Amino acid sequence: MTVIDKVAWIHLEDGAILSSRSRGRDVYYIPGGKREPGEGDVETLVREIQEELSVTISPDSVEHVGIFHAQAHGHPDGTMIRMICYTAGYRGVLRPSNEIEEMVWLTYADRHRVSPVDQLIFDHLHETARMR
Template identity: 70%
Template sequence: MIDKIAWIRLENGKVLSTRSRGKDVYYLPGGKREPGETDVQTLVREIDEELTVAISPASAVYVGTFQSQAHGHATGTTVRMTCYTADYRGSLAPSSEIEELTWLTYADRERVSPVDQIIFDHLHRAGRLT
């Protein structure tokens, strides 16, 4: 089980997604928890590292936890993505392993990882992703 925390940033019916160097699909920004970190601490650290912005911890709102086969891993390797929305300060810019950031709609569903496809379905059903 790969335990990850993800940031769902929605604007105008689109969701912020990232593509890491050498990857062929997009992922919601976020990453793996370090020992002893809470979900929100992980979210704040990962988003600062990947996108150079400061998440406001007090604004973090749990969206849901989603599981799927982990993209690019052996069959049977599952990723569990715990997702939050949150406000931020700063200007979004790719950093660290992130090569590209983009805003995707539901029509882009096939361009994201399997767990993100489940999240896209959830957001679309809720009327938050066009």
């Protein structure tokens, strides 16, 4: 079994979660990405969010939300994703950058528009009354 190790930023406002869609993709993803060799979770989170959304995560505000596992969207069966999720404050103005074509605010009603691992995260946020 192959495992893709990713770090993601859970950013909620008014019960909706910030999500993004990369060029050529058909679903939305919670922002974040894969770590580079030697990177810890916080370093990965800061770098990926800067690359994708043009803002700077405040490392001292990072808080762990949870770890979620699911079949990786768009990959062969048996390829799993391990998503380590954090909340954090940021500086700057959110705007799509690099491979990100679109960013949107989604609610639990949009669950069907996201990847399988993000669906698990949506379930968790909804069950803990953090997402409408």
